[in-house]
Amino acid sequence: MPKNWTDIPFKVIPVIQELMASRISVWIYSGDTDGRVPMTTSRYSIDKLQTSVKTPWYPRMYEGEVDGYVVGYENLTFVTIRGAGHFVPSYQPARGLAFFSSFLEGKLP
Known part of the structure; x- marks a missing residue:
């Protein structure tokens, strides 16, 4: 991280904890x-939040195919998108749009 960046946190875990504590859904x-931020890294970070699972892992469907998986926690949802790399919309535009639409509608995918 460049040394002159002062307006963003170096670690995002405290920010996520603050949002969750404020009852904001993350x-x-x-x-x-x-390959940049692998699923395993995201899962490891979520484990550090020490929150319990509210909705167990389940497959998300798009056009009759599994397009990823979802697990829900208290004020946090983790979603995977099948076949997508770091820039989801460029790798899987239709699946990315379905995911982002669910987010904007406030519905679990």
């Missing part, structure tokens, strides 16, 4: 082929 997503 969605974290990962493309399952993302």
Whole structure:
């Protein structure tokens, strides 16, 4: 991280904790082929939040196919997008749009 960046936190975990404590619903997503921020890193970070699962893992469907998986926690949802890399909309535009539409509508995908 450049040394002159002072307006963003170096670690995002405290920011997510603050949002969750304020009862703001947080969605974290990962493309399952993302080499920059792999799903395992996202899951490890979520584990550090020490929150319990409210909705167990389940597959998301899009046009009759599994297009990822979802797990829900208290004020946090983790979504994977199948076949997507770091820039989900460029790798999987239709699946990315379905995911973002769900987020904007406030509905679990």
